[in-house]
Amino acid sequence: MAKLKMFQDLFQRYRRPGDLVFAVLFLAFAAFLLSQLGEQTVIAKRTKWYSQPALWPGIGVVGMFVFGAFHLLGSLVSPRIAGRWTEVLFWLRAAEYVLYFFIYVVLVPQLGYLPSTIVFTLFLTIRAGFRGWKFILSAVLFGVVTALIFRGFLQVKIPAGEIYQYLPDGIRSFAMIYL
Secondary structure: OHHHHHHHHHHHHHOOOOHHHHHHHHHHHHHHHHHHHHHHOOOOOOOOHHHOOOHHHHHHHHHHHHHHHHHHHHHHHOOOOOOHHHHHHHHHOOHHHHHHHHHHHHHHHHHOHHHHHHHHHHHHHHHOOOOOHHHHHHHHHHHHHHHHHHHHHOOOOOOOOHHHHHOOHHHHHHHHHHO
């Protein structure tokens, strides 16, 4: 009995109050994936069971659903800790950065990869609270190096920016290929 009490105390110390919300969302996502399994994978006729294309995705999604259900069950029978919605709001603050990334993805075809990356790194540096000239310079340098490596050396196919159309002919072709 003493060991059970010790385990409960340990569990309560490290348990987060938002686990019920997480468990519900995780199980709902697993149920959605489980409902899509037949649409997204196939069971090939005259193929051994261990060679089926749907085998490992099926095992993964079923496992995700089963363990998600156990997590939800454990969350439901556990005592409630205050602060659940405070923690959920804390999680939602991360969505701010997802929004920034979406804006970046929309800006790249308009401004080009190099200018968008420089603006993005500068913005994130300032948003994170690093406002000294060394940080600003490091962000610009990081943006330039990242763009040159991906676009120039690795030849990653990223759409050229619409703004490049306004550059002079000689510079335009260089910018569309390498910047």
